[in-house]
Amino acid sequence: MTELTQTGAAVSTMKAALTEVLGQELARSSDVLVLGETIRDGGAAGVAAGLFERFGSRQVIETPVSENAIFGAVLGLALSGFTPIVEIYSADFLLAVANEVVNDIPKWRQQQGRGGALPIVIRGCMGANGGLGPEHSQAMEPYLHHTPGLTVVTPGTPADAAGLLRSAIASPDPVVFLEHRRLYDVAGPVPTDPGHRVPLGRAELVAEGDDLTVVAWGWMRTEAVLAVEALAREDITADLIDPRTISPIDWDPILASVERTGRLLVAEETPITGSVGAEIVARVVERSSRPVQVARVAMPDAIHPYSAAMERELLPTAEDVARAARQLVTRRWEAAATKAGQETNEGGSAC
């Protein structure tokens, strides 16, 4: 964080912004702990770089590759008054520890009839970044948004990543914080105020327009921004909403926008069946007072290949979002708006 861009902000990559916040929080309270595999050397993506040297082994705890016991121990630490921030080496591995993450941690307080805080932050990298294969590339929010008791966060900018991570650490509830790999090296202005927080459960209106409402988060926010800029050159204007928190989702701005535009497009980097977008579309259609035209841009129900070139054919892009938006606005329903839909309509499958 060196180059000042505006008062109280400095340009930073998302990775550096996350590192900065972790350091601030570790310094703020000795009850804050960072745990994870290879964490002494910065963890999976280097987000914890330098923290072991600064804070030592009491607060920065290198763990064996024992996800079940680590996440169980994190629950025990939180029950004992600590605020553990545990790294999952790749968010796909949350499925290896789903018993703790889905069954135990979110249900613990209710099942024991105990209110109060259970401050746990589970953070890690996710998403496709070119050839990492099917078990290191998945965007994981669809697996988790179905679980009551978990807050699920998907930052899309460096500033949001910093502000949301502070809020996640301050939250009395367990939070899963999903960092898209492609965003780590993306730079942007980040407020320098160490007290700056972005509230959980609050969407951001990224762009304003009249013709349709686009909802996108994580890496897809970046693709959607490019799409909305391209559409504007064609005199198609869109509200672009980044929910930032997937669970609980901030429905009001999405509903209000669609009430005005009558068109909803959701873009996401996950297989289309049972996706978060499916839930967003269903809720908006249920609640809207007017007929709503909808489109979804997502992956087909396909498994990530190791070939980056082959994978690119599956991943939604800004051009896919723009094409779907044009079709939505011009009501060309015969052509499906999603990559998945295109594959289906053509009678083929990508995998």
Place this chain on the structure above:
Amino acid sequence: MSATDAPTGEQLLSVYRTMLVSRAFDEECMRRLDRGEVVPHFHSGVGQEALMVASVAPLRPEDQIIYTHRGYGHLLAKGVSVLEIALDTYNKTGGTTEGLGGLMHVNRPDLGIPGREGVFGTRFGVAAGLALAEQLRGTDGVCVCFYGEAAGARGPLYEALNMSKLWELPVVFVAENNGWSFTSRTEWLYPTRRMSDAWTGFVDVEVVDGNDPEAVWSAVTSSVERVRAQGGPAVVEGMTYRLDPHIWWDDASYQPDAEIAAWRERDPVPATRRRLTELGFASDLLDDLETSARAEVADAFERADAAPEATWDTARERGMV
């Protein structure tokens, strides 16, 4: 183990009193089942009272336990009242879980009982985390984590033992080897029939007669005090037997009558009474303990039967949701 690890006569008497309450609780539940009633989630601990109670009784108030689904002796020995357990059994208001966790999740964090997981196995990591918290804070509490054949066959036990050894955490894992894992014999699941053999040579392991409360007390005390002073972990395996069916709806037809009869000869409740008699405690006193245990349980069930159902409203009033 040293001589000072053995219970005094008064301590054994106290263990016996709690064993009697545990037995009376299970017998009342079994009577209700015999009458055709439902006792939700009830898992009788009959036959295992010595292992449950004598493992917990020597602990300090600040020590924490993670108990198993079977039997209520751990809870009673740590200070939970029979009434609370009875209220939780029937999801009545006033229990520890207010209808949200039922009998399976009785908890009193203030007594060192933070709760229990629903899928067996998470407990090992939780126990390691509780012990890690003690270490990080520089306090000297110990966590004692009980487990049966099911949880003990899961990978998280290995993970937690490795982490606990790596970090010298003050945690003791107590295996309750009761011969059966529901309808499966222990030896069908563990190659040596012993649940702790895999850990021998890696951590301190002690196998003990789980039906002998003095032996259990001594083994657990020596392990607990060693890990408290020097770090752990340790494993204690208690050899015992489940005399009642697995769960309230089970008829235990797979357990041979002769096997049950042989283990009834080793029932820890009458055996402990005989030992107390040897130690000079009067029959009248021991009779009175049995009578008062049954009365305490009868009173608790009477009050639980009469108590209102827990509701979302009562749970909210008590700050539980």
